[in-house]
Amino acid sequence: MRTERNLTRRLDRVFARLDREPERPAHIDVPRMSRHRVVLFSATLAFYLAIVWAVVTTSWLVRLDWQVMFFRPYQQWPEIHAFLDYYVVLGQRGPTAVMVAAWLGWRSWRQHTIRPLLTLAASLLLLNITVGAAKLGMGRLGPHYATIIGSNEMGLGGDIFPSGHTANAVVTWGILAYLASTPRARRWLSALSAVTSLGVGLTTVYLGTHWLSDVLLGWAAGLLILLALPWCEPLIARTELWLFDLRDLWRARRSRPVSEPAVPVTPVALRPLGTHTEQPVPAREPVSSTRASRGVAHLAPGAHTARSERPVTPAGSRRPPHADRLPRGTSQPARPLTGG
Numbered sequence: 281m282r283t284e285r286n287l288t289r290r291l292d293r294v295f296a297r298l299d300r301e302p303e304r305p306a307h308i309d310v311p312r313m314s315r316h317r318v319v320l321f322s323a324t325l326a327f328y329l330a331i332v333w334a335v336v337t338t339s340w341l342v343r344l345d346w347q348v349m350f351f352r353p354y355q356q357w358p359e360i361h362a363f364l365d366y367y368v369v370l371g372q373r374g375p376t377a378v379m380v381a382a383w384l385g386w387r388s389w390r391q392h393t394i395r396p397l398l399t400l401a402a403s404l405l406l407l408n409i410t411v412g413a414a415k416l417g418m419g420r421l422g423p424h425y426a427t428i429i430g431s432n433e434m435g436l437g438g439d440i441f442p443s444g445h446t447a448n449a450v451v452t453w454g455i456l457a458y459l460a461s462t463p464r465a466r467r468w469l470s471a472l473s474a475v476t477s478l479g480v481g482l483t484t485v486y487l488g489t490h491w492l493s494d495v496l497l498g499w500a501a502g503l504l505i506l507l508a509l510p511w512c513e514p515l516i517a518r519t520e521l522w523l524f525d526l527r528d529l530w531r532a533r534r535s536r537p538v539s540e541p542a543v544p545v546t547p548v549a550l551r552p553l554g555t556h557t558e559q560p561v562p563a564r565e566p567v568s569s570t571r572a573s574r575g576v577a578h579l580a581p582g583a584h585t586a587r588s589e590r591p592v593t594p595a596g597s598r599r600p601p602h603a604d605r606l607p608r609g610t611s612q613p614a615r616p617l618t619g620g
Contacts, residue, residue: 292531310395311458313510321507328500335420335441335493338432345491346430349423353486364483371445371480376452377404384459394523396459398516399509403451406505406512411447414501415439423488443490443498449477450502458506477502 311317334341354361369375377400384396420441421433434441453476457469481495490498 288534310513311510312513317507317510321504324500324503324507328497328504331493331497331500332418335432335497336434338430341493342432343430345423345493348485348492349426349488352488354488357486360486364486368445368480368483368487370453370476371449371484373404373444373448373452376448380452380455383456387459394520395516398519399459399512400455402512402516403455403505403509406508407447407451407502410505411442411444411498411501414442414497415444420491420494422494423491440490441494441497442501443481443484443494445484445490446477446481446495446498447502447505449473449480450499451505453477454502454506458509 331341381397381400384400387396388394416439418441419435419437419439421427421436421438422440425438426433427436450473453473454470457466457473460466460469477499481490481498484490485492485495
């Protein structure tokens, strides 16, 4: 119970801070699915399908993957290995999601809306569904687990095609540019997220955990999610309104007064000891028909007569008189003695 109360208080504080203004600031720009964005989405989708086809058919792209793998970049430049081991964390889903969620939570508090957090949740959900389905569907093995030189290593139970690190870096850091409040901030954040995701993808190739084609497909997969987010904006807006309505309903239920009992209790006046003043007797409630019918069963038949009409019992003893008995107070004569 105490845990639920603490959680309720924290949620009320968060929503109270979000409700400091009746409306959201007017400068928040919600991206729309423009014609330019549709063209970019179509071009990125075509690039995505071209990469998949090139790997499935074991084209020149697969041969390039093997050449980069045999080059072994981690052996060519070992001095940057320690730095890149930490840099690749910028593509891991857990740490990056926590960092970006903290920043967007602060943005939500400042802008009095939960749209940034809902947009991040929608993008991560799309990322897990699309990239996860592609990984399991194609089942490609990584460079460290390759079996046949020159093969595409498809359908062998792997899960590295497309690169999850690269796609996650594109989506997680690109969402900051997508939610930027001004066009200038959007341009700077777009460039920063592009450089970060490019560096994460090349780092996985340097460490030998991904093929080069995995990284190319990961970039395309993450960009497709960012370009498709305006289609999700109506659903995000409805979800935000539903959450606030649910919050208001919850508050109304908590602030509702306790209902009184259906049958009020009649107070009984107690008389102190030693007083003889008579108090009026409260009227009894009418007895139900079922209860009255049970009481009539043991009564004698006939009409009930008043006390004055009843026969008077005669005074004196009801026993019959006896000749040998004397009334009280008189002495009994002595009987004569007879000889035996």
